[in-house]
Amino acid sequence: MAVKLVAHMNFIGHEINESLENDLPTSDREVFCKKLHKITEPNAEDCEKCSYFENFMMGNGHCCVWEDVIDINEDERIIPHDKRNEELLRVSQLIDEGVIRKG
Secondary structure (H helix, E strand, O other): OOEEEEEEEEEOOOOHHHHHHOOOOHHHHOEEEOOOOEEEOOOHHHHHHOOOEEEOHHHOEEEEEEEEEOOOOOOEEEEOHHHHHHHHHHHHHHHHOOOOOOO
């Protein structure tokens, strides 16, 4: 397995302003956070201070860059909002196997 820096595109359910203006539940804005190793609604201030943070994806989610296992020809992983729990499980398994580090 090749481990390298990978951009993780973590999409939220709806564009952030739409989500907030329509009073959608917090779960609509949740993503998998590698640093905290959990599903959470990110805090912009905390994200901007995080070493993994790349950008806010124009209000559609968060892009974070960290070492991951991926096809050698790829440099990004797309995580649709409805797959955030699967991403948590995938990363948990890689941590348990000692392939990547937690946090």
